[in-house]
Amino acid sequence: MFLSVFSPLKVTSASIAPMSKENTGAVAERGGPSPFTGHVEFTKNFSPRPHISHAVFDFDGTLSLIREGWPEIMLAMFVEMLPPRADDDPAAVSRMLFDDMMQLNGKQTIYQMIQFAQRVKERGGSPQEPLWYKHEYLRRLEGKIQDRIESLRTGRVSPEKYLLHGSTELLTLLANRKMNLYLASGTDEIFVRREADLLGVTKFFGDRIYGAKDDYKSFSKKMVIDRILRENNIRGENLLAFGDGYVEIQNTKEVGGLAVAVASDEAHNGSGKIDEWKRNRLLAVDADIVIPDYRDAAPLLNRILSK
């Protein structure tokens, strides 16, 4: 796959000129200095979209890091609850369960539980209802994130700590450009609203915050995207999406929108490093751009929206 990569961390394109001395960290593009200070990849799909008027964000991993560490909690529960086999290689079992989880990352949590119930069945076990697994997983995760929620609620820590690096700047830039912003999350809506409030980003989205319901068929990111297009009488070319899960990227591409893959390094906010698992997964569903966070929000928007 052809990629133009601008990165102080990883320079893979022959078209990139050497780093300029006075601009430390920035990599120069052919024909002039790069406006980017971090890793930004443009795939061959990319072309500017001056007519973008609506933008959809995934929440966890894309803006919020409150639930960072969720894969360990889910994986530990699955490993504990999967019926063992005599010839199990624990590392291989963990990898299979982890791949199942991450393959479905971005969809509502219930789909990961449906897949797990299937794995239990494959091993001759009698699985619980997927909703039972989901509630048990959320109970465990809530234990992990309780301190974070409390520290945000009491103001002991600043929201910046749990907002992906540069989020506020990006949202402000989009709002200043009069973009209509939407939040669509596979996490239960009640939690998304709570956590958007705690992070101080509700003001950017207003009522346009959508998340999963226990009646999981009543919500999907595809439904949200279809509704945005229908109700606003716009086309895919007017739509921009940011996400770290394949669903929002794929659904956006299916309608002809522009998709920015946020391959965020959730455990090290601000590291500027790309999460390779996410990057590969999101490139496989034809993301247009890959970034680690929003350190380059301003030049990135200029490039995306240029005529």
Ligand SMILES: [Mg+2]
């Ligand atoms: Mg996500």
